[in-house]
Amino acid sequence: MILPIVAYGNPVLRKVAEEIDQQYPGLEALIDSMWETMYASNGVGLAAPQINKAIRLFVVDSKQIIENLEDDEKDQYPGDEGITQVFINAHIKTLEGALWSYNEGCLSIPKVREDVKRNETVTITYQDENFKQHTRTFSGITARVILHEYDHIEGKLFIDYLPPLRKKLIKGKLNDISSGKIRVDYKMSFQ
Incomplete structure (x- = not known):
């Protein structure tokens, strides 16, 4: 089932999400719906807070990005073949490597893209959909992509990494999003 994406401004996007166990009601159907919602929205990742669930769950499909890169671009990311993975109760162990900039967007903040610096490498502990x-x-x-989605379960957004002046410049767009004054080609929920 395709679920509505929660828009910027909803308090759930600022909550630190809670861990879950195998008894979480309807978990398998929820994960299936998250995949369906992500693909229907042309996303490469989706975190549970983005569908109004404050739980430590996100899905990532970075394979579609890697597959769409030109050959010379793929050379910039040696060994990164992409993943299609469910992450439950994830926690970052280490961040390593240089900070590098990349133009990011977010389904909860449509039509806003900004350059964000993140570490090259992350080591993360998590459980898969079978709680392994x-x-x-x-x-x-x-x-x-993992770090972007991980931020969602920590109550952070990619715009939090922007310098104050840049945040000021996009304030009007953010206000429009939170008040529902935006059109997108996927289902959204406005507070």
């Missing part, structure tokens, strides 16, 4: 525990290290585009 993993500790893995990711780099490149995949690390970036």
Whole structure:
């Protein structure tokens, strides 16, 4: 089922999400709906707070980004073949590598894209959809998508990384989004 994406301004986007266990009601259907919602919205990641659930759950499909890169662009991200993965109860262990800038967007903040600096590599612990525990290290585009989605379960947004002047310049767009004065080609929920 395609779910509405929560728009910027909704308090759920600023909550630190809670851990869940295997007894979380309707978890398998929720994960299926998150994948369906993400793909219907042309996203590469989706966190549960974006569908109004303050739980530590997000999905990532960075394969579609990697597959669409030109060959010379792929050379910039050696070893990053992309992933299609569910992350439950994720926690960052380490951030490593240089900070690098990339133009990010967010389904909850439509039509706003900004350059954000993030670390090249992240090591993260998480459980998959079967609650099997993993500790893995990711780099490149995949690390970036994971870090963006991870921020959502920590109550942070990509615009939080912007310098104060840049935030001022996009304030009007953000106000329009939070008040529902925006048109997108996917379902959204405005507070």
